[in-house]
Structures are given as structure tokens and as C-alpha cells.
Amino acid sequence: MVITARALNRSTLARQLLLERAPIGVEEAVRRVVGLQAQHPGSPYVALWNRVADFAPEHLDGAVEGFRVVRSTLMRITLHLVHAEDYRAFREGMEPTLRGSRLHDPRFTAAGFTAADADALLPDLLAYAGSARTGAELRERLEAGRGGPVESVAWRMVRQYAPLWHAPTGPPWSFGAAQAFVAADELPVLSDPEASAAGLTALLRRYVEGFGPASVPDMAQFTTVPRRLVRGAVQTLERGGELERFEGADGTVLYDVRGAVRPDEEVAAPPRLMAMWDSTLLAYADRGRILPAAYRKQVIRMNGDALPTLLVDGYVAGVWRPVDGGIEASAFHPLPAGVWEALAAEAESLGRLLAARDPHVYRRFGHWWDKGLPAVESRVLPTR
Incomplete structure (x- = not known):
């Protein structure tokens, strides 16, 4: 399939x-x-x-x-x-x-x-x-x-x-x-190949549950575990009947847990204001699943900083940061009026969360904005 x-x-x-x-x-x-x-x-x-x-x-x-x-x-x-x-x-x-x-x-x-x-x-x-x-x-x-x-x-x-x-x-x-x-309450067994192999098998099964379908390179990217060890764990899961194979549009072999829910591709995805370093941006070898290739360098910087992003129709469409008076949302491509309205509602909700804790969360990363971003439009979305 x-x-x-x-x-x-x-x-x-x-x-x-x-x-x-x-x-x-x-x-x-x-x-x-x-x-x-x-x-x-x-x-x-x-x-x-x-x-x-x-x-x-x-x-x-x-x-x-x-x-x-x-x-x-x-x-x-x-x-x-x-x-x-x-x-x-x-x-x-x-x-x-x-x-x-x-x-x-x-x-x-x-x-x-x-x-x-x-x-x-x-x-x-x-x-x-x-x-x-x-x-x-x-x-x-x-x-x-x-x-x-x-x-x-x-x-x-x-x-x-x-x-x-x-x-x-x-x-x-x-x-x-x-x-x-x-x-740790229950200390892990260290420097033991059998314990490591069993732990990796458990970790990768959980990864596929939370991020699948996914490839061996995706699993290696998520963990930074060598691919040979990832392949061994995947083979263990396959032999146990816990994973099944699929094929990506480019021919990549993908694995998923049996019976997993895979929504129709046309299901609606609401806008979101994603956290800095959100795992969805970092969990795949092919980051294009969420992050279009054209925006990757603007979002994931040379030193590894992964900026807080606008998610529109399921894909990164820009970045955001708190500023005086609200959330500054900078879109990398034009967004319809209805999307801006939905982002404004998200910003108002996020503003209530931040107000009680740190209204200017991520302030020390403002230098990335100072260096310039390829935004076609920026708006300050009021938070109160």
C-alpha cells in the first residue's frame, strides 16, 4: 500500500x-x-x-x-x-x-x-x-x-x-x-547490550505509535541511534508481528503498528502556534512531512535552534514570537483572511497561558528576527 x-x-x-x-x-x-x-x-x-x-x-x-x-x-x-x-x-x-x-x-x-x-x-x-x-x-x-x-x-x-x-x-x-x-527512581541497566537492544525495541515501537508511519532513517533521526541498531530493533518488531510495511510516494519503506489510525489526507488541520523545538519538526529524516524544504533554513538555524512556528493546513507557514501587545506572526507565504482569524484566536488563548508565566517567552532568541526572515506579511495578534 x-x-x-x-x-x-x-x-x-x-x-x-x-x-x-x-x-x-x-x-x-x-x-x-x-x-x-x-x-x-x-x-x-x-x-x-x-x-x-x-x-x-x-x-x-x-x-x-x-x-x-x-x-x-x-x-x-x-x-x-x-x-x-x-x-x-x-x-x-x-x-x-x-x-x-x-x-x-x-x-x-x-x-x-x-x-x-x-x-x-x-x-x-x-x-x-x-x-x-x-x-x-x-x-x-x-x-x-x-x-x-x-x-x-x-x-x-x-x-x-x-x-x-x-x-x-x-x-x-x-x-x-x-x-x-x-x-532516576528505577535505575536503567547501563552498558549492557541485551538491555540496550530491548530498550531500543520498546522505544522505537513507541516512536512508530506516536510518529508513524516512519522509515528506518526517520527512527535513526529521532533517536540518533546508528541505523544498524535501528534495523535490528525493527526486525525484532516485524518478527513479533507488531509492525507492518507500507510504501511512501517516493518508494521509501515505511513501518507502522498494526491497526493504527491513519486519517484521510483531506481531513482538516486547524492552525496552531507551535512551540520552539517542537518534536514534529525534528522527528524525521525527511522533515518535509511537516516543514517545507523551502523554509527549513529559516526555521531550523545553523546552531540547532528550531524557531516557534505557524502551522497552517498541517505545514509550517511561518514563525511567531511574543512582543509587547501580542504575538507577532510572520507568514512565509500569503494566508487567507480566515486563517489569520483562526491564528488570532490561538494567539489570544496562548497569551493567557504566557501572561501568568512569562509573557515574553523565547525573548533571548530575538536575534534571529533581527537577522531577517523571509516573511511576506507580519501581524501582531492581540493577546488581550
């Missing part, structure tokens, strides 16, 4: 709760979308506001404070917010990538550390992090175990590799500039 590009777009929107805001709790929403990119502490809130009916930010506050939803370094070696019950499998699946990128980084070895050194120091560090500790306290503990100073780069690599959850330090969001950490 061949699936058109537009049908793939609609499948992603449906599974990412972007065709219609879902009447579910924040914990279930996080699980349904697999995880939320969380470099900026405000982005998970904006992402869930886009996806959950009557989203109440204090519900996410509570889930984070109770460690039912946790923030840690996972897919693509970036911070993600995931359901606590998913963490162990996801972390075990990411083990080869995290170990290779953190403990075998030339900067780590240049600082006088080896992977064996980290392995020897981790048990004491994690035991000490049985209750929340500041970053400074954990670094001091690492230095005590090491018997001397630890360079900042080495501490950062150990911290990102270790199975640590970020402890909330907000406001205005759950996580502020200060950092604190606590050991």
Missing part, C-alpha cells in the same frame, strides 16, 4: 494530537506523543497547550514535582520530558548513543577521564543523588570521589550520561536557570 505525503502529514498530526485538542490529562498526553523536547523550560507547556483540551499549566507543574513526568537527556542527546514509566526503557535504548557521545568524546578524554573512570564514579554519585542535589553539590561529590578538581566539560559529560532526572527549580516554569538533579 502506497501512502501519499499528505496522508503521512495527517497521520503525524493525528498521533501528535494536533488535529484536535484531546480531552486527556497531561501525563497521558506526554505518553501519547512519546516525549516533548525540553531544552527551553517553557516549550513543553506551549506544546501541551497545543495538544490538550483546556490545558492547565499547574497540572504539568504537579506532574513534574511528583516526578510522574521527568526531564532528562535522552533522544538526540537533548533534554526531553517523558513519562516516568517510559524513562528506563528509553534510557536503556539510548545507552550506546549516550555512552559513545559523552564518555568517548575527545573533550572528555582530554580532561583526563575515561569511560572506566565514569563507571567507577557513578554508583556513589547516584547514591548521593537519592534526594535532590544541586549541580554544584553533585560536582563536588564527583571531585571528592575523583580526588581532585574535575573540569567543567568532564562534569557536563558525566552529568548528561548519568541516569539523572532534573529536579524542578522554577518558576516561571518548572525549571529555572538553577539546576538540581535526582537519581
Whole structure:
């Protein structure tokens, strides 16, 4: 069966709760979308506001404070917010990538550390992090175990590799500039090929549920796990009868869970004001599923910043940012009057969310606008 590009777009929107805001709790929403990119502490809130009916930010506050939803370094070696019950499998699946990128980084070895050194120091560090500790306290503990100073780069690599959850330090969001950490409730098995393979299989099944149909390159892009390991996990899922094959319009082999809902390509997709680093922009090797190739460089910048976007008819059509008096929406192509009206309603709703927390969220990324964007029209959509 061949699936058109537009049908793939609609499948992603449906599974990412972007065709219609879902009447579910924040914990279930996080699980349904697999995880939320969380470099900026405000982005998970904006992402869930886009996806959950009557989203109440204090519900996410509570889930984070109770460690039912946790923030840690996972897919693509970036911070993600995931359901606590998913963490162990996801972390075990990411083990080869995290170990290779953190403990075998030339900067780590240049600082006088080896992977064996980290392995020897981790048990004491994690035991000490049985209750929340500041970053400074954990670094001091690492230095005590090491018997001397630890360079900042080495501490950062150990911290990102270790199975640590970020402890909330907000406001205005759950996580502020200060950092604190606590050991994961159920520690993953590290540096064990069997545990890693099982974890990756679980992670990729969840990925396909939340982003499928998808190709092996898509799965590798989402995780940064080598394709050979991804192929092995996909083969395991196929042998178990959990995946079926489809074909993209360009002949690409796509995989999906059996019985998954795949909406008709003509189903309507409402406009959205997407969060910075929204996972839908980063989850595929072929980002054209959501992000037209003509706009990619304007949205995903050279340093990896992925700007907050306007989603129109399921595709990126521009960018947005908060400004005095409202949300500045900049469209990359002309938009009909009805779309502007729908975006204005979204902006008013988003403004209420931001007003109580940080009306100028993403303010430090304004330099991208200063450098110029190919907008054909910009409007400030009032938020009150």
C-alpha cells in the first residue's frame, strides 16, 4: 500500500494530537506523543497547550514535582520530558548513543577521564543523588570521589550520561536557570547490550505509535541511534508481528503498528502556534512531512535552534514570537483572511497561558528576527 505525503502529514498530526485538542490529562498526553523536547523550560507547556483540551499549566507543574513526568537527556542527546514509566526503557535504548557521545568524546578524554573512570564514579554519585542535589553539590561529590578538581566539560559529560532526572527549580516554569538533579527512581541497566537492544525495541515501537508511519532513517533521526541498531530493533518488531510495511510516494519503506489510525489526507488541520523545538519538526529524516524544504533554513538555524512556528493546513507557514501587545506572526507565504482569524484566536488563548508565566517567552532568541526572515506579511495578534 502506497501512502501519499499528505496522508503521512495527517497521520503525524493525528498521533501528535494536533488535529484536535484531546480531552486527556497531561501525563497521558506526554505518553501519547512519546516525549516533548525540553531544552527551553517553557516549550513543553506551549506544546501541551497545543495538544490538550483546556490545558492547565499547574497540572504539568504537579506532574513534574511528583516526578510522574521527568526531564532528562535522552533522544538526540537533548533534554526531553517523558513519562516516568517510559524513562528506563528509553534510557536503556539510548545507552550506546549516550555512552559513545559523552564518555568517548575527545573533550572528555582530554580532561583526563575515561569511560572506566565514569563507571567507577557513578554508583556513589547516584547514591548521593537519592534526594535532590544541586549541580554544584553533585560536582563536588564527583571531585571528592575523583580526588581532585574535575573540569567543567568532564562534569557536563558525566552529568548528561548519568541516569539523572532534573529536579524542578522554577518558576516561571518548572525549571529555572538553577539546576538540581535526582537519581532516576528505577535505575536503567547501563552498558549492557541485551538491555540496550530491548530498550531500543520498546522505544522505537513507541516512536512508530506516536510518529508513524516512519522509515528506518526517520527512527535513526529521532533517536540518533546508528541505523544498524535501528534495523535490528525493527526486525525484532516485524518478527513479533507488531509492525507492518507500507510504501511512501517516493518508494521509501515505511513501518507502522498494526491497526493504527491513519486519517484521510483531506481531513482538516486547524492552525496552531507551535512551540520552539517542537518534536514534529525534528522527528524525521525527511522533515518535509511537516516543514517545507523551502523554509527549513529559516526555521531550523545553523546552531540547532528550531524557531516557534505557524502551522497552517498541517505545514509550517511561518514563525511567531511574543512582543509587547501580542504575538507577532510572520507568514512565509500569503494566508487567507480566515486563517489569520483562526491564528488570532490561538494567539489570544496562548497569551493567557504566557501572561501568568512569562509573557515574553523565547525573548533571548530575538536575534534571529533581527537577522531577517523571509516573511511576506507580519501581524501582531492581540493577546488581550
